[in-house]
Amino acid sequence: xxxxxxxxxxxxxGDDSVKKIMYGVVYAMIPAILVSVYFFxxxxxxxxxxxxxxxxxxxxxxxxxxxxxxNTINDGSALVAGILLAFNVPANLPVWMIIVGxxxxxxxxxxxxxxxxxxPFNPALVGRIFLLISFPxxxxxxxxxxxxxxxxxxxxxxxxxxxxxxxxxxxxMGQSIPDIMQMPEMPGYINELMGNQGGSLGEISAxxxxxxxxxxxxxxxxxxxxxxxxxxxxxxxTGIMHLIDPMQYASPFFHLVTGxxxxxxxxxxxxxVTTPIAFRGMLIFGIGxxxxxxIIRLWGAYPEGVAFAIxxxxxxxxxxxxxxxxxxxxxxxxxx
Amino acid sequence: MSTLKTFxxxxxxxxxxxxxxxxxxEVLEPPKQAFIPLNQNLGAPAKPLVNKGDExxxxxxxxxxxxxxxxxxxxxxxxxxxxxxxxxxxxGYKRPAVFITVEGDEWDPSIDxxxxxxxxxxxxxxxxxxxxxxMGIVGLGGATFPSHVKLMVPDGKKxxxxxxxxxxxxxxxxxxxQLMLSKGExxxxxxxxxxxxxxxxKAFIGIENNKPDAIRHLSGLAESFEGITIVPxxxxxxxxxxxxxxxxxxNREVPSxxxxxxxxxxxxxxxTAFAVYEAIQKNKPLIERVVTLTGKPxxxxxxxxxxxxxxxxxxxxxxxGLPENAGKIISGGPMMGKALISLETPVVKGTSGILVMEEKxxxxxxxxxxxxCGRCVSVCPMGLEPLLLSQLSKREMWDKAENERxxxxxxxxxxxxxxxxxxxxxxxxxLGKNKVGQIIRNRGKK
Ligand code: SF4
Ligand code: SF4
Numbered sequence: 187x188x189x190x191x192x193x194x195x196x197x198x199x200g201d202d203s204v205k206k207i208m209y210g211v212v213y214a215m216i217p218a219i220l221v222s223v224y225f226f227x228x229x230x231x232x233x234x235x236x237x238x239x240x241x242x243x244x245x246x247x248x249x250x251x252x253x254x255x256x257n258t259i260n261d262g263s264a265l266v267a268g269i270l271l272a273f274n275v276p277a278n279l280p281v282w283m284i285i286v287g288x289x290x291x292x293x294x295x296x297x298x299x300x301x302x303x304x305x306p307f308n309p310a311l312v313g314r315i316f317l318l319i320s321f322p323x324x325x326x327x328x329x330x331x332x333x334x335x336x337x338x339x340x341x342x343x344x345x346x347x348x349x350x351x352x353x354x355x356x357x358x359m360g361q362s363i364p365d366i367m368q369m370p371e372m373p374g375y376i377n378e379l380m381g382n383q384g385g386s387l388g389e390i391s392a393x394x395x396x397x398x399x400x401x402x403x404x405x406x407x408x409x410x411x412x413x414x415x416x417x418x419x420x421x422x423x424t425g426i427m428h429l430i431d432p433m434q435y436a437s438p439f440f441h442l443v444t445g446x447x448x449x450x451x452x453x454x455x456x457x458x459v460t461t462p463i464a465f466r467g468m469l470i471f472g473i474g475x476x477x478x479x480x481i482i483r484l485w486g487a488y489p490e491g492v493a494f495a496i497x498x499x500x501x502x503x504x505x506x507x508x509x510x511x512x513x514x515x516x517x518x519x520x521x522x
Numbered sequence: 523m524s525t526l527k528t529f530x531x532x533x534x535x536x537x538x539x540x541x542x543x544x545x546x547x548e549v550l551e552p553p554k555q556a557f558i559p560l561n562q563n564l565g566a567p568a569k570p571l572v573n574k575g576d577e578x579x580x581x582x583x584x585x586x587x588x589x590x591x592x593x594x595x596x597x598x599x600x601x602x603x604x605x606x607x608x609x610x611x612x613x614g615y616k617r618p619a620v621f622i623t624v625e626g627d628e629w630d631p632s633i634d635x636x637x638x639x640x641x642x643x644x645x646x647x648x649x650x651x652x653x654x655x656x657m658g659i660v661g662l663g664g665a666t667f668p669s670h671v672k673l674m675v676p677d678g679k680k681x682x683x684x685x686x687x688x689x690x691x692x693x694x695x696x697x698x699x700q701l702m703l704s705k706g707e708x709x710x711x712x713x714x715x716x717x718x719x720x721x722x723x724k725a726f727i728g729i730e731n732n733k734p735d736a737i738r739h740l741s742g743l744a745e746s747f748e749g750i751t752i753v754p755x756x757x758x759x760x761x762x763x764x765x766x767x768x769x770x771x772x773n774r775e776v777p778s779x780x781x782x783x784x785x786x787x788x789x790x791x792x793x794t795a796f797a798v799y800e801a802i803q804k805n806k807p808l809i810e811r812v813v814t815l816t817g818k819p820x821x822x823x824x825x826x827x828x829x830x831x832x833x834x835x836x837x838x839x840x841x842x843g844l845p846e847n848a849g850k851i852i853s854g855g856p857m858m859g860k861a862l863i864s865l866e867t868p869v870v871k872g873t874s875g876i877l878v879m880e881e882k883x884x885x886x887x888x889x890x891x892x893x894x895c896g897r898c899v900s901v902c903p904m905g906l907e908p909l910l911l912s913q914l915s916k917r918e919m920w921d922k923a924e925n926e927r928x929x930x931x932x933x934x935x936x937x938x939x940x941x942x943x944x945x946x947x948x949x950x951x952x953l954g955k956n957k958v959g960q961i962i963r964n965r966g967k968k
Pocket of ligand 2: 905906908930933
């Protein structure tokens, strides 16, 4: 009888695993991947593949020769970081730069802390910010979309500003919001929703990102707490400013569908490793990120604020975890 | 249709696997030899009253639970006392037990063995409590707390509701389910007796919605029992936990470190209600119980009525033998049960089921680093942070662990079950609870 296994309860395990979660995130990114390839063609595919392969490669190297721990490249987290990093750069970024970005993402932001689960900041966002600061020109010259169908495909990429960048420029030059919205360079809401606008690979289509988010919500890979808190706060703040002065502050709807907001809200602010663990903390994180994003967008030097906002909130995560505990059972004595 | 009641924080839904659900209770023969442990209750062990060589009858008192939290033990078989020695119990500890060589099946004549159902409750409140104590009745849900103690409401507290736990939320187990189907009326009379013993007018029987036949059956019967309501509950583990059941049924939260009576509730298991019926109306001590023998490799998953003290190996003889591919044998359910090291362990008052798991299912999943996904936090029914508690235990930071309410953990295993990294959270938390519990007790001594 000494062949029986003896260990503590529970004796059954749910069927979730790190790998399943990570590949779930990968599946959720497929709509945005397709949209980026549709609008930016092979350039997008090239960036996606190189970024992913580089991330996986760097993780493997560090794991094998430095950490000497078990091989982790199968868990899918390096692939997720790779795709996310690609999502955060323009399709015409030089290949060597994306490799540098992958290095920073994996080696500096993730593995130097000990690997998956130990990094305090979202690795792909660290990669993005590093690239933005090191190569500001290349990181902000956006190819205009050239849809596979009915576009001027196969031409050399034409670059132009993103809607958010255009707005920031024009505001600085003294234009008012209604005039800016009338400019021919503004893609209009429908195009912005679908992804027919300038921007980084994965941020252009709000619809594709929302589709992916729905998938993650249904599969319970993410919960609603952070995204809802983030979006509501951001919408309320930009909405109030718009009501106060519609000449200076764009409509909250414009802000929702442009730039990296949706990408950040659904794929970065929900990163489990770097955001709070309890529902209350997630709400606080979302509110903070929403506020910071709005403030940076409206008054900061950069047209975009999502990446900075989330990274700053990542820094607060340990504090939030300490200050906002889950509601303990019996904490408030509810009476029937 | 209104939404079903349930508790509000946390919970998981493991695969139910109630493969023995349709099996009516079969009465198992008395064993050739019975091992009856002296401590079958939470609290102090009972003092043996028999010696080597004594003749005993079924139902005879063989050990006296003298301490306040203790419980009497009766013989479940007739025969000769072989010796008083130690035996390995289901948790792997050596415990003193009375070994009885079985001869025939001679019952104490005072026990009413007929099938007649007696509805009239003649005893007074005090007599009820005394008789429950005398008959060695403990909670049959697994915790084995002496039942009479729960009926003695402390000064300054007031009992308002009796809750009967028919939830059976552990996957695989079906003993309570079958008992409700076959002994419904007895359970309701037992509930009435407990209501009288407690002095309350209202009782609820909570049953999870995966047992619609039991809900229907008891609801029908309950129409002729004033004050008893059947409450169907949404299927969610660990709803059978006292605090979770109270929250689900009467929407009250028992504060940290307090007993259910704090919010006016007392909880008993359906099996206990049945045992109370037999004790009061039939004069029968707690000497047998329903045990589920189940598991995917078991050829005949069954529900047995088993004499206390029957070696577990005996159950397998009736259920088609011990499966070849048995990897792990568990006393209780897969979420909270204990892995057995020996099949010569006897069935005791707290044994609700024996579960056989295959090697491939019983192997634990590979442990990966925590990805801080927060799943363990969101499923904890006590609103704790299992990843934090397990870390604090690992690092031996007992003060912090106490502040983070490690003692509130009900060891339901939901956190460990859900963790995608397969982290053995509950192993560490259990260790921490032991340590912190010791520290708290020592503090009390000073
Ligand atoms: S469920 Fe597991 S991986 Fe997730 S936070 Fe808890 S311990 Fe970490
Ligand atoms: S910490 Fe305790 S109560 Fe919470 S889920 Fe884990 S075992 Fe259950």
